[in-house]
Amino acid sequence: MSKPQPKETLLDLIKAGDTERLGDFFYTSAAKARGTVKVRPVDIGWEDYTLTPDKFEPADTDPADMDEAMRWAVIVDDIPECEADTKAQMYVDRETGDMIIAALSGPAHDHDVAIRMVARDLKAEQANAPSRKVLRETARIADNQNNQKIGKFTITRFRDLGKAKPKPVVVKGVRYADEISYMVAKPGGGKSVLETDICYHIASGRDWHGHKVEQGLVVYFAAERKALQDRRVMAYRKHYGDERKDVPLVVIGGTPNLTDDKRQDAQEMVKIIRALEVEYGLPCRCITIDTLARTFGGRDQNLGQDMMKYVHNVDLLKETFPSAHTSVIHHEGWETGRAKGGIDFDGAVDASFRITKTGDTFKLACDGANDGVEGDILCFTMKSVELGLDEDGEPITAPVIIPAADVVGDLVKATETKQAKAEADAWDILLELSAGGHAVGGGMWLAKFRETEPEANERTMQSRWHRAVKALEKTGRVASSGSPKVYTLVEMQG
Incomplete structure (x- = not known):
């Protein structure tokens, strides 16, 4: 031996x-x-x-x-x-x-x-x-x-500090790693279907309607209607003819209490996600909690102290998985046009999204971002996908998202019209402030530009101004110099 x-x-x-x-x-x-x-x-x-x-x-x-x-x-x-x-x-x-x-x-x-x-x-x-x-x-x-x-x-x-580095992308222009967002809509407003659409694209590595994605594990905590959520994922599998067995999209049922001071359920969620990272050999890219109401532990969403307990639990997921974006699906009040509950959650998230519906067409917009561009993102309709027949021979179906091409075209035209107006306003303001050729500081120019639409969101106006300035510089109508920058009308130089 x-x-x-x-x-x-x-x-x-x-x-x-x-x-x-x-x-x-x-x-x-x-x-x-x-x-x-x-x-x-x-x-x-x-x-x-x-x-x-x-x-x-x-x-x-x-x-x-x-x-x-x-x-x-x-x-x-x-x-x-x-x-x-x-x-x-x-x-x-x-x-x-x-x-x-x-x-x-x-x-x-x-x-x-x-x-x-x-x-x-x-x-x-x-x-x-x-x-x-x-x-x-x-x-x-x-x-x-x-x-x-x-x-x-x-x-x-x-x-x-060194040089500024880009934020790690999950869905470029929409979702980034190590951030939290919420998405709201009225009941029946398509928020869970759209979330499934986003999650499937991240897990499968497909660009999301023109937005680059970083593929990875997606964990969807379906705290309500888990069986329906399973069917939604099945609908995407059939819609795209995706027969792969290893698409890293996982749906988990159950109703965790995310207002617990000891964060016990949040810690269990961490254990589950870690085990799934090992199973798939991939970092987690997206964690979805559907919905806030079903994971609020019976507490009062209108009380700031209860909402901050929720934030404390969700923060554990964000901090433990910095490669992932954490998305919370939330309900919108019938009359308010904003998320239900205390405003504390708004202050805790990095971005907020809202879905509105007109007829059979839905529109997703970013209505708040700490470090990003707000505005319309996607217009879409829904298509019903047949998954099989029930015991009575009736079809079993679930919806998928279909971009609304015509509406998207109208949206692009509307955006182009707004930007053209922004460029014209910016030009007129600089012409007035330069008083015959003097250089104008960017802060003064932006402040006057904001006055053209005093009711508009401040970050939205700043974004429009930046795009207008770039367009005017690109066409040679405006020149910039110095640090901080000052701007001069090209026609007035010399």
């Missing part, structure tokens, strides 16, 4: 120069210890006291060579039984192959506990560990800003 071969050690991998398997080891260790994989800068040593977690760089690929592999580390900043600012930096010693804790930050009384907890987690089973693709995606989103975390606080210094 042959003797069992000795288990391969990290030192064996180092001696063999096996950087790929060393990379696997680091990602496995990070998953066990709930940490992230980072790379130490070349010019800072492990013993250098200036080596703090914010100095590390992201690890996007396997180590290029053994020298780089020896600069890889696992940063753990969520250590059980320790205070929030307790962190550990771990690396592999090149001479011994041992996993070394390079530094511990945080209160000294936590250090012994931190060492025990990290050692315990590294020995844990990895059956439910996220894939390397998921871990890398989470790290990419987290590194989108140059931030330093201290406990619950995130610090960005002026010197670390």
